[in-house]
Structure formats: structure tokens, C-alpha cells
Amino acid sequence: MKIEESFIKLCNVNDIPEGKGIRIEINDHDLAIFKVNDKVFVISNICPHNHTAQIFNGHLSGYSITCPVHGWKFDLKTGKTLNNHSNIKTYKTKIVNNILYVNLPNKFFNW
Numbered sequence: 001m002k003i004e005e006s007f008i009k010l011c012n013v014n015d016i017p018e019g020k021g022i023r024i025e026i027n028d029h030d031l032a033i034f035k036v037n038d039k040v041f042v043i044s045n046i047c048p049h050n051h052t053a054q055i056f057n058g059h060l061s062g063y064s065i066t067c068p069v070h071g072w073k074f075d076l077k078t079g080k081t082l083n084n085h086s087n088i089k090t091y092k093t094k095i096v097n098n099i100l101y102v103n104l105p106n107k108f109f110n111w
């Protein structure tokens with residue numbers, strides 16, 4: 001199995017509210033998208049604690065997001081945990097003509 005990555009269109013940057021998360025499910029990825037100080041971050045919407053899909057509903061404070069279920073906290077820029085043991089997945093992004101693209105892994109099976 002070969003794994004490649006490609007950028008996929010997610011949404012218009014203007015559709016992301018400042019300081020409040022949104023959720024987009026695409027190609028079997030559940031994503032939480034945030035805009036803080038005009039910077040956009042895409043991380044997994046699945047909390048590594050109980051695998052609940054509630055990160056987009058979390059509490060933002062600066063560049064940290066707190067899961068609303070049990071309070072695990074993560075750095076939006078790095079995905080590193082701020083109060084527990086498991087990090088959260090982050091995704092590379094790019095913005096072209098105000099459209100947000102995310103780099104998602106594609107799996108190719110060659111047998």
C-alpha cells in the first residue's frame with residue numbers, strides 16, 4: 001500500500017467564524033476548523049481521549065482548544081497536548097483565492 005497526500009478544497013475562509021469551530025467531514029476524515037486572529041487551523045475532530053467527535057465544539061482560548069467532553073486541551077498550531085498524554089492530529093493547509101485547502105492522505109492499494 002502506498003500513501004500519498006494531496007490538497008482538497010474545504011471551504012471559503014469567510015465561512016469560518018472567528019473564535020468558533022466548525023466541523024467538516026470529507027473523504028473519511030472528520031475535521032475541526034478554527035480561525036484565530038485571521039489564521040486558520042485544521043485538526044482532527046476526534047478527541048484522542050474517548051474518540052468523541054466534539055473538538056469543533058470545544059472552548060477556544062488563544063491558540064488552545066479544550067475538548068468539551070472531559071477537558072483535554074491541545075495546541076491548535078502543533079496538536080500537542082497541554083494537559084494530558086495524547087496529541088491530536090493536525091493537517092497542513094493552504095489558502096488560494098480565499099479558499100481553504102487541506103492536505104489529506106490518500107491511500108492507494110496496488111495489489
Ligand code: FES
Nearest residue numbers: 047049067070072
Ligand atoms: S473525549 Fe475529549 S477529553 Fe474526553
